[in-house]
Amino acid sequence: VERRFVELIVRGPEQYARGWVRGFLAGRGTGAAVFFEGEAGFAPDSLFEEIKERLHVTHAATRTICDAETAELIRAGTEAAHEPGLTTASKREIESASFEYRFAIYNKEMGEAFAKALAAPPEGVALLDGKQSLRAPEEGGEPVPFGPSHRYEFHGEGRAEGVVDKIVRFRKELAGFDQAEVEPIRLKYRKA
C-alpha cells in the first residue's frame, strides 16, 4: 500500500526541534524517513522562506515531511513529553512530490548509466515531459580549438513526479551524475 506523506509544522527553536524529532524517532525505533526543510532537496515553501534559508535565519517553525503515521507519533510525542516550547501546528497531506532535471552529458559511460537510470525509475515515480537527444557521430567530433564539439552528446530534460520518499531517492540518484542538474523538490498538497 502506498504510504501517505504529510507536512507537519513543529513550532519551537529549529535546531532543538530537529534534534528532538530525530532522537524521539530513533528511540521509538521506527526507522521512518523524516525530511526537514532544506534537507534532501525540498524547495522552500515560499519566497520568504527561501530568503530566510539563504540568510541562515533560524526558523521558529520547522517544516517536517514524513509519513502520516510518523507525523501522528511526533504529535503525540510532543504532547506527552510536555516539551517546553515545542508543539505541532498545521498538518497538510501531500498528494505528490516532483522535481525537474536537465542534463548535458559528454562522457559515454556516464551517459549510458544516466539513460539506464531514466529508463527504470523507482516504482511510484513517473517521468513527465521528458525530452532527450543523443548525438554520437561515427567520425568527427574530436575536441577542437574553435568549437565546443564532442564525440558523444546526450542532452535532455524532464520532470519526475511521484511518492515523496521515492522522489527523494531518485533525485539523489540523478544528482550523483556530475553533468546532470536537478531542481529542488516541489510538493503538491491534497485539497482539504
Added chain:
Amino acid sequence: LYPHYASALDDQPVPAASSISPADTEHGVPGSALPLWSALPFVGILMSIALFPLLAPHFWHDHYGKVAAAWALAFAGPFVGFYGVPALHSLFHIFIVDYVPFIILLWGLYTVAGGMILRGSLRGRPAVNLAMLLIGTLLASWIGTTGASMLLIRPVLRANAWRRHKAHVVVFFIFLVANIGGSLTPLGDPPLFLGFLHGVDFFWTLHLAPTTGFVAALVLAAFFALDSYYYRREGPAPDDGEKAPLRFEGLPNLAFFGGIMGAVLFSGLVHLGGVAILGVTIEGQDLVRDGVILAMGGASLYATKAQVRRDNEFTWAAIQEVAILFAGIFTTIAPALAILKAGEHGSAAPLIAAVSQPWHFFWASGGLSSFLDNAPTYLTFFSTAIGKLYPDIADEKTAAALLMGKEAILAQHPTLPSGFKFLEAISAGSVFMGANTYIGNAPNFMVKSIAEEAGVAMPSFFGYMFKYSIPVLVTVFIATTFVFFA
C-alpha cells in the same frame, strides 16, 4: 604585408593630399585610402568564430569551413575584381609570408606535443594541483599553450577524478596553462609568433617575465585558496589501491621541441638573403626555419609509438580547423591592418586617437582578445601602435625595433618615443586576457571539451565569466594595470 598591399593600390585614385600620411606617399596609397567598411569581412569572420560555436555549435561544427570561405570570398572577390593582378599578388604575399609559417609552426608544436604523454597516478590534493598548474605555466612558453594543455590536461583530470569539486581545477588550468603561461616566447602563444614574424625579437618577450610572474603568482594563490577550501569540504581521498609511478613517454619529442625552438631562433638571428617566388621575396632563413619545423614534426610522427598518440587521442581535426579558419582570417585581415597603420590619417582615426597610453592598449587588446581570437587582435593593435607612434616610419622592421625600445634605432630617430611599454601592454593584454572567456584563445575550448568528455561539469559560457574570470582574472588585471602600465 603592408608595402605589398599598398603596391596593389598604387594605380587607384589618390585621396585628397591632406588625408595622406607621409608613410602613405612613400609607398603608394595604402590604408588612408581605404574605408572602414573594407574591414567588415575581417570583423565578420572573427565574430563568426566567436558566436557560432555558442549559438549554433552543430552548424558550426559541420560548416565552419564554408563560413570562413564565405567571408574570405566576400573580401577577396571584390578586391581581386577591382585591383586585378596586384591584388592577387597581395593575397599571395600574405599567405607566403604570414599564413604558411604561422600554420607550419602550429602544426609542428601540435604534432610534437601530441607525441608525449605523462602516465601514472597522482592524487589531486591542493599542493599537487598547484604543482601541476605551475609546471604547466612554466612549460607553456616553450612548448606552446596548446602543447602544454594537451600534455597535462589528462593527467590533471585523472588526478582529480575522485574529487567532487573539480571544475575549478580545469578553469584555472585554462587561465594559467592555456593562456597566461604562454607569454614569454613567440613559441608560447600564436599572437607572439605573429609579432616575431613582424620583427619582434625572439627574446624580447622575456621582458614580460615580471608581469607574467606577478599575474601567475596571484592567480595560483587564488587557485590554492579555492582548491583548499573545496578539498577541506570533501574529506579524505579514497584508497584505490597501489599507485602507478609517474612515467613520461615520448622523450625524443623533447629534442624535436628543441629543434623547433632552434629553428625559430635561427630565423631571427641569421640573414641568408631572399628568394623571389612570383614576385614575393622569401627570406632564406625563414625557409630554413619552416623546413626544420616540418622535419621535426615528421621525425616526431616517425619516432613516436602509435600507442602514445592513441592514448593522447591525437587527431588532425584541431590543426585542420585552425588551418581553415586562419586562411579566412589572413585573407580578410589586410585592409584592417592597412587602415590601422595609416594612423590618424586613416578611417580608424577615432580609435587611434582614443588609445594613447600603454594601459589603454593593455585593456583594448585584452578586451578584444577576450572575445575574438587573440592572434589577429595582437596584430591589429601592433599596427595601431605603429600608426599611433610612428606614422612616418614606412619600414615595419624599423617600427618594430622602435616598439621594442631598441636604443640604437631610437638614437637614429631622436624625436620618436620608445614604444616599449606599448608593445609590452599589447603582448600582455592579448595573451593574458585570452583567458577571460572560452572563446578568447584556441586551447580554451579544447580543454573544456576534453574535461567534459571526462565527465567534468564545466561552467557555461557566462558561468565561466561570472563565477571565475571576472572575480579572479579581471581583479588581477586591474592590479596589473596599476603596477605595470599606469
